[in-house]
Amino acid sequence: MERVREVIVVEGRYDKNTVSQVVDATVVTLGGFAVFNDKEKLAFLRRLAEKRGLIILTDSDGAGFLLRNYLKGALPRDRVKQAYIPDVKGKERRKRRGGKEGKLGVEGMSPTVLLEALRRCGATFEDRPPPERREAVTKADLVALGLSGGEGSAKKRRLLLKRLDLPEHLTANGMLEALNLLFGREELEALLAEERGFDKV
Incomplete structure (x- = not known):
């Protein structure tokens, strides 16, 4: 254990x-x-x-x-x-x-x-090294990626939350916090680029 x-x-x-x-x-x-x-x-x-x-x-x-x-x-x-x-x-x-x-x-x-x-979430498992630091995802990144502030952004957020197995009740701020636990900015951009049709919502 x-x-x-x-x-x-x-x-x-x-x-x-x-x-x-x-x-x-x-x-x-x-x-x-x-x-x-x-x-x-x-x-x-x-x-x-x-x-x-x-x-x-x-x-x-x-x-x-x-x-x-x-x-x-x-x-x-x-x-x-x-x-x-x-x-x-x-x-x-x-x-x-x-x-x-x-x-x-x-x-x-x-x-x-x-x-x-x-x-x-970044829990410290006692016999594991701490996770490496990555460039953080910012609110400006969410806007640039169409996940906040624009037409269709709420739908895109819902699709992304579902894709990442995160709860639907997450606000944009809560999602930002969760994304920073899971990804760096480059990883998130790569993930969204892989999602076919995501940018066409």
Whole structure:
């Protein structure tokens, strides 16, 4: 089992059980929306962020993004990494009914998908060298590539998110952050050049 240095933050105990079976890491639960009114939990997360760094791993539905965005504003940004799971339709075995949006949460993801999400976000695997630095993708690059600010840009963003197995709820800023975890500018340009018909949207 691979060991992750950062503390992984998930929504609930079932998510924690799933992640704990995939990596050797400290996993902390938010208790869902209870974190909005829990100053002690927030102070604890800040301390963990400063000491070890955090990885936020919430579900890809609207509720997961509400929690993620709240934490983005409440925690030191330079000490927090964002791990995203793809949009996968379905329901967890333990549940009678699926969620409102019909998507699997963290607890429903396979070990392979979770490991990939952690690798993509830049998690520090203790026995691996740190990832090499690449030229960052900027907001200006998104505009130049037709992914922001122009006609058809929202559709292009949706297509790219789907192609990269990233959640549809990502904003342009969230997508920029995720792209910088996955690619350098040159790699992104090469990927878009390979996508037939992408520039014709």
